[in-house]
Amino acid sequence: MQSDSTGIWYFECQVAELESYLLSLQRRSVIYPDECEFLLQHKNELQATSNQNTRGVVPLCHRCVTLIQKDNLIEIIVNREQEKIDHVTQLPLRVALLRQIEIWYQTSPNAITGICLVELDGFSNINDTVGHATGDSILFEIARRLERYNSHKFKLVRLHGDEFALAVTNMSSHEEIWGVSKWIGDQFEAPFNTQKGAVFLTPSIGMSLNINTNGEPVSLLECAYVALNHAKSDPLTREKLFNPQHEQKIIRQVLLESQLNQALDDETDLEIWYQPKQSLHNMHISGLEALIRWRHPNDGLISPGEFIPLAERTGLICKVTDFVVKQVARDLPTLRKQGFEGMISINISANDFLRPNVVQALLDIITEQQISTSDIELEITEGAFISDFDHCILLLNSLKEAGFALSIDDFGTGYSSLSYLTKLPVDTVKIDMSFVRELAASTQARKVYKGMIDICKALDFKVLAEGVDHDDQRAVLKDIGCDSIQGYLLSKPLPLDALVGYLLATCNKTPDTE
Template structure:
């Protein structure tokens, strides 16, 4: 379709010049000699674009623009692109042109090539704006039919704003202008839920999704209020829908009997019923069934009140809804325990799938005016690997969750089949032998080399704690470290590890192997008075300096008591130690604390290394960690590297160092010295390298 351009200019030469140039570009041109004639031509022809000269006798260009924009031309005049032709190039004239309604301006003398391009661009922009207006009209019509509107909450002032026509949609004379007056209109039964949801959303930039009764008598409506995650703590923006008619066809009593009132999730019996139905309909599909338990919820209740505990539950359930795939089943099984059931494809690794959406669930949040870290323990089972019965699957997941709760640190994920006989008499026997293991000199360290990717040299080793049991042989830390934590023996054994690691480092130094050693600390050790000075005493006694050591603490242990952790880390840093966060990416650190912790190294967990060649998710996570580390000046170490392909990926993703079976299996100190003499890989004392594993977190059995 040919566009029509109206040219209003009192100079006949310029009129003809512009007309000639536009007609060559196939525009239809209408000419007017002054402002009044131009207005008449606009109303008669309704052109697609107008070119207006500033200086004209009678009605000048500015007044002509104002008359077109705000006169009798209706929507055509409000939206048509208007280009001002001016011989002035001062700022005031340009400002007045835009204030009068100009879309753009061109200075004289006229450059025809530039003018035709500006006309083309203005017409293209007008078409886009027209399409947008039509889409907005269609959206408004659809919202009216669906009885859908929008709201905006200014958090600091508590002021509420509603979309145009919102009150009319509900059949009300007006809508409340503040949260306080809005809550006053909500039914007494629903008011606490809405107040809690708004508080959580306001303080944590969380979304919300809940229904409640609003108003009384003939004005009573059932309203669904929704919002997505917010970019700012200052405002909440969302949608509301009048679902009164829709809910009239539902049995509300039946719904409430099957769903938790606080979170809106199915209760245990409803969750099991839905799971059993899904399993029967898709018996060939593998399912991941998980149980997640909020740790020490009673402490939040005791310290901040029951309402704060409710906020924590709402926040956690909301995170589940946001981060778990939309086709998963969710439920609130008990007071502080939630269930998740998720179908898996044949190629998916249950552990990797779980880890991908587990990470964002726990972090420090603002509740009742305090920073509260909501951590949890998690357990899982797999259908049909563990059992084919829905209730048995859930029971297996709950058993794994309870076992994970006893391990060092929180936010740990364990699968049911990883703990055969964990609670039988043999576990009690193991605990009894553990009490005497240190006195009998049954603990020892093995070492696994680390390689610096850029230089190709061995940058150090990680030392792993082992137990040589009198009858069972070598026992993995996965079995005995949790018992050390529970019994409190971790303090004594941890002190032995620090001392023996310092002794070994001093021996290697004397042999010409100049290495930096890292010692992985347990969370329990961090609570001991004078801990930093105690480590310093071991360093001095073996003739070492603090800068030769790198002290590691796992991410989950660091976030148990983040403020206390920060205090100890600052003390250690001031003494001259290097500091590292181990198993990074499997826990749930608040980035606020990560930025405040004076750390030097991030260690990437083996679960991400394992999946790096299988899917984009692990690669994306590792890339984000290396980018974060580079920005903050940290180095990265990837654990569990077993293949050359994994190594190639990690090098491409800018990981600094690797360790794993690809380089060598863990070995005794004497074998490590032989390994260093015989290996073709060079050493260089540049990066930290020896980690004496005390906590056992992130260490696979037999590694």
Template sequence: MLAFRFRTKLTVVYLALFLAVMGIILLAFYRSVTTNVEDQTRDQLAASARVFERIVNYRVRTLGESVTALAQDYGFREALGTDDKPTVISALQNQARRLEADMAVITDIDGNPIAALLDGEATTAMPMISDDLKQMAERNGVASRMVSVDGRIFELVLTAVRAPVPIAWVAFGVELDKATAQDIKGLSPIELEIGFLYRAEGQQYQVASATSHADALSDFLKTSQPTDEAFRATFMNQEHMFRHLSLVSGDDGNEISALLYYSMDTALAPYDPLVITMVTVLVLSLLLLIAGSVVVARGVTKPLTNLASAARQIAEGRYEEVETESRGDEVADLTSSFNQMISAVKEREKQITFQAYHDPETGLRNRLMFDKMIQQEIDQSDSFVLVIAEVQQLPELRTVLNHQNINDLIKGVARRIEKVADTEVARVSTEAFGFLVRDAEDAETRASLVLNSFMTPFDVADIVIDASVKLGLVKFPGDGEDGATLLRHGQAALDKGRGAPRGVAWYDPDRDSSQKARLSMMSELRGGLKNGEVKFAYQPKLDLESGKITAVEALIRWISPSRGFVPPDDFIPMAERTGDIRHVTDWALRQAIMQAADWRARGLNLAVAVNLSTNDLMNQNLPAQILALLREHDLPAEFLKLEVTESAVMHDMARALDVLNMLSAMGLALSIDDYGTGYSSLSYIKKLPVGEIKIDKSFVLNLAKSDEDNILVRSTIELGHNLGLSVTAEGVEDEDSIGRLREYGCDVVQGYHIARPLPPAELEEFLKESEYGPA
């Protein structure tokens, strides 16, 4: 299509150039011919006008001589003198016949008519003989003038009859009729047309006679006004050249004239053979040009067609070089450059394809390649097993090995799995590999071989490294119909395999369903935080020295419309694993600070304690977030307490210390929650900027009955005080326990014996009625 369009365009350009040149030539030819013909016609009309004038003058002289001879005839003068009218009329008739005159007139010296003939017959219609004409005849002997009578034009010659003084006037006239016009036309070298016109004052021209088409000429004169110069106009659907000759123009406004005209079509007719010849040459040249341009365009566009075809093949992923028959020209250079481009594209696509399907750090097949391997296996096999293998020690090894050592280890792991499992392996994540086993019955055997192969340590950079692997297995098509589902279920199987005794597990749909249910719970939890399903219940904390409630602990409660009451132990651990705990923390901090600020504004000075998770201690932005909330609600830092567990601090003690130090610098009170259930050591507490430890309720619940718990609680209180920390006991449920804790020097207690966790309104009512209410 591209070549066809270019070929067509090239042909059209040739044709356009040719037609433009020929158009200029034809236009110049036409202008030259028409101008030449027009000039010639104008000259010929001028010449014909001169011929017309000479003919008129000749007829005037001839007629004048005959009139003078008649006027000098003795018998004629005698008949006039004796008033012999019959003789006079007879003489006029004889002379008119001899002269072929169409009119004869005799008047007395005063102009009164004596006799008049028209076409040889006596008539009363006679022209008006003006005084100036008579005067001219007296001076010159003969005078002539064109006159119109009843729509006819006559050439009138006048002379005086003397005996010896003027006694009468005699005139003869010859009509300017069609025959006269035809005679003049016959003397013209061209097919001249002549019309004789007359016009009375204020009226249009009338046609007296014409060589042809007198009626059409009359219609033409109704819309066209002749001028004394040559002019062009359309007459009888043809272009004509006209020349107007004014013959008589009297003082009375009457006018007699002649109109000479000639058809331009007739004038151009001799050039028709030349025009036909030129058109024939033009058509033949055009055909030859089309044929030649098609040949040339085909020769030019054929290489381009090949290049366009090669470009389409490149788009389809086929890279074939283009051959050309030309050498050393622009097309050959273009083809050579195109072939170089094809080679470069092939090499670049090879690199891109490799990078797309391989891990850039290790060169191993990546997740995208594994997806492709799965799809190919789905298309070709009825069943197979997908295996996900995860190396367990990589996070710890990254702290002691450099980046290159880790990459060497990963490549070593991949090679070992490939060798043992006898299949291709792909790296599907940072720590996991995937491979396929076509024989489902052989899958567990291969898995066992892989597990046993890791009993042999790896040697990386002269370092002996022990590593282990966990496996998850999933079947096709029973556990999934497509690659994405199989991989997702493979990860679920790997989760199960991490806790299996042998380190390998098959995909369990029931277990996966419960996992999905827990994930669904997280979605509902996020909605509950927004729509008010999640609230705080506040448990009072009793200061044993003052006997008053000085603080409360905010405990989260979730009442779901679909699940009912959801215990915190059901959703908090899941929120920590999924990362949704950040939403809970954001809500908890804002809610607790708003509540403490509200109580303080109403004169109830209660500090509110909020629990932080492991993820919260890893959040470097947490101090800034809390500071912004305190400023927003104008709450002093002393009214917010933050409680963290031992396990949360020990997860990454360096990062946790950074966050805790910033929080302590802000004036916030920090507590170690559930003390005694973790590492049970006070050595790390010396490093923490905390001011309180909370003894876990498991040691306090049976304080009145268990001597061991008494010893542990008492020693913990003493050690805490020795470190300068206050001590809070959780889970106090009887008065005896309070007495013992007071005896041991415990600072604060909380538990059901004091009060259960209460909503804000009930807590306020409790404080009003209780003996523990603030002073």
């Protein structure tokens, strides 16, 4: 059993069932994979010491998990008293939500349990209008408002960014989930007062119930995500309950998660494609952006728009990042032989910024593959700034000190506002492609873009324009001082073999035959 106030869980199983039981606890997010691996590797030591000890039982411990053998039974104690919480909202994180639902399922298997997944509409504009510190204070206030819920047993967590989840159990009927959703909506009727005035926010809410899932806590959460996506796409309502007719989509997501995880472990079916960047000062290819592609054995190429959000939600995105870095490091010697002298840029997810060892993890890969950090540019998306701006700055400085070049992707949208540029230790600003489309035809668009370039140049940043598809756009960008471009005008993303041919033609160089 588990007392939610202490964060301690107790489980018990037969000695012969220990391996399967530990694996089931791992699947249910009760214990971490490294804890499970250690305990399985040393389970024989537990049994040996227990048999030899005549004055008491010698436990087997690893991190927060302890095994104690008593005759034919093994007690498993999971102590999460010091479980990390989100320090912006002071709420627990995703793993705490899944563990609590698992406890409810075990202790009250017939209880009606549901999740209300909350995402804030238009929150990406908050930092641009009232500042990042104020945005964090609003997230903190939202957490305090949602904590007031008291109609049922509940668990409130912050998933990431502007997403919260309120799980409830012991509802008397399935219809009560709509009452929970309405209560959540009511908490946003009052404005959030800031030093710059009142801010009004509205939530989109996706709901799911355990009657529509396969009994796993993660399925309950995935169903809520499906409902949330439907809610956000419906202009008439901002709340949706998961419909069992959507089950095929859930099944596909669960299968894709498992298959993607396997592909990352085996390093199969995944490819890195590269899109060239061109310097407008000498018109040479100055860099490449690495983009992951998944060639599914049955479905062919799966759109990154489908599997990258899935990887973000399930935590696999960090493994994706590591795979991309490793494969880029392997490809780099081949590209150098074809005359490519620039850096390769790699996208870093907001979830990577939550990893406590992300800098060392990247350095370990770079060292193993025997390339230099100066060969790599890390592209940071705006989502990295929503969780904790100060932490993000510290991490960026650490990456910079390690020798990586840094760039801000999709500048001009969401959080990457001008007010934060002065604080970011980056080298390059990539201006979002939405600003490029009207450049050649609109004098006003040209003035706006030039103003953005001038500001970036005043701060000693290089400027790259994304989404350049036409030669007249390139001409305008060169005229107003842009440093480099990227887009279909140069090339679509290319697999390595095609890229080699492209570089041979572009660099006007025969292959190195050494």
